[in-house]
Amino acid sequence: MKTIIRRMEKENMEEIAGEAAEIWKAGGLVAFPTETVYGLGGNGLDSQASRKIYAAKGRPSDNPLILHIADTAQVEMLAQGISATGKQLMEKFWPGPLTLIFPKAPCVPYETTGGLDTVAIRMPSHPAARALLQASGLPIAAPSANVSGRPSPTLASHVIEDMDGKIEMIVDGGAVGIGVESTIVDLTGTVPTILRPGYITEEMLREAVGYVDVDPAVLGPVGEHVKPKAPGMKYRHYAPKAPMVLVEGGREEEAACIIQLAAQAKAQGKKVGIIASQENQNKYVDGIVKVIGSRKDPEAVAHNLYRILREFDEEQVDQIYAESFDEHDLGRAIMNRMKKAAGQQVVAAGRKNKI
Numbered sequence: 001m002k003t004i005i006r007r008m009e010k011e012n013m014e015e016i017a018g019e020a021a022e023i024w025k026a027g028g029l030v031a032f033p034t035e036t037v038y039g040l041g042g043n044g045l046d047s048q049a050s051r052k053i054y055a056a057k058g059r060p061s062d063n064p065l066i067l068h069i070a071d072t073a074q075v076e077m078l079a080q081g082i083s084a085t086g087k088q089l090m091e092k093f094w095p096g097p098l099t100l101i102f103p104k105a106p107c108v109p110y111e112t113t114g115g116l117d118t119v120a121i122r123m124p125s126h127p128a129a130r131a132l133l134q135a136s137g138l139p140i141a142a143p144s145a146n147v148s149g150r151p152s153p154t155l156a157s158h159v160i161e162d163m164d165g166k167i168e169m170i171v172d173g174g175a176v177g178i179g180v181e182s183t184i185v186d187l188t189g190t191v192p193t194i195l196r197p198g199y200i201t202e203e204m205l206r207e208a209v210g211y212v213d214v215d216p217a218v219l220g221p222v223g224e225h226v227k228p229k230a231p232g233m234k235y236r237h238y239a240p241k242a243p244m245v246l247v248e249g250g251r252e253e254e255a256a257c258i259i260q261l262a263a264q265a266k267a268q269g270k271k272v273g274i275i276a277s278q279e280n281q282n283k284y285v286d287g288i289v290k291v292i293g294s295r296k297d298p299e300a301v302a303h304n305l306y307r308i309l310r311e312f313d314e315e316q317v318d319q320i321y322a323e324s325f326d327e328h329d330l331g332r333a334i335m336n337r338m339k340k341a342a343g344q345q346v347v348a349a350g351r352k353n354k355i
């Protein structure tokens with residue numbers, strides 16, 4: 001298949017939105033930017049389109065898709081039993097990087113929900129996403145537009161790498177803003193529960209609706225006793241091709257530990273990549289050093305994470321070492337993704353590693 005790639009500017013937004021809407025109505029797939037990461041969209045009410053999405057991503061079909069909408073009124077059609085809490089959250093955070101889970105309405109096919117009786121819905125705020133969704137009038141099922149298992153795309157070039165030749169169209173809207181996927185909140189239980197941390201933090205949710213819970217799978221490794229409620233969170237995810245080790249400690253300890261690990265790996269003939277904070281960048285002597293941002297600037301760290309992981313894939317490093325970041329607020333989403341990228345390989349940088 002020849003994939004049409006269209007660069008979206010203010011002047012051609014309506015025209016491109018019209019083209020994308022036609023493709024969606026005909027059952028095809030269009031990748032588009034959102035404020036979090038690029039999405040791979042298809043008509044969420046068309047089970048055939050959902051099947052095509054799973055095939056293009058190489059994604060297991062038990063991993064449900066998020067429906068993207070432009071108008072709150074669409075929720076009434078797609079979900080049932082919408083609580084007062086649900087309404088408050090929509091009012092406060094939509095459009096924006098928050099996905100809500102409700103019991104599904106009969107019109108939503110099981111192909112879209114991965115066989116579940118619940119449905120995930122979000123209203124993105126990115127102007128290009130809004131233009132496309134409005135033009136189609138459809139709820140658009142859109143997972144992140146990466147091949148399953150790879151880091152989510154934050155640039156159109158990432159989408160082209162993974163999807164060229166597999167889908168009808170890619171809308172290039174430049175770099176996304178946030179860089180990590182939306183916060184997911186499950187509203188089907190008695191207490192709203194965070195299934196995936198994101199830009200909308202626990203604090204922000206608590207301030208809006210009082211008590212919220214956090215799914216144990218968000219906080220630590222998924223083991224026999226901890227099964228994530230968001231099926232997608234169980235897969236090795238957001239992952240670079242090379243093994244990655246996350247080093248935890250203080251700023252100085254982490255640098256000292258990574259210097260030692262990088263020297264050892266280099267001595268074994270390995271090409272090393274280092275994910276460094278701005279504060280520590282000049283300390284490293286071995287390896288390809290990529291600065292992810294200041295320890296005081298989690299927004300920059302979130303924005304740069306997936307791009308850096310993909311760059312290390314391109315440069316074919318054999319081993320990645322990464323510093324850690326504060327787990328508060330947006331830091332929770334950052335560390336959740338970094339631990340997954342590292343396949344939970346975390347090293348404590350203590351005194352014994354000091355050189």
Ligand code: TXA
Pocket residue numbers: 034036037038039040063064065066099101113116118119120122142143144145180181182184195196229230231232233
């Ligand atoms: O920011 C985002 O949410 C991006 C952009 C494109 O909107 N989308 C995204 O979709 O991250 P995806 O498919 O890569 O991740 C969706 C996550 C998966 O972990 C999936 O298991 C979970 O949402 N999910 C979807 N429907 C669910 C449901 N009914 N119950 C529990 N988890 C659900």
Ligand code: MG
Pocket residue numbers: 143144152
């Ligand atoms: Mg994804």
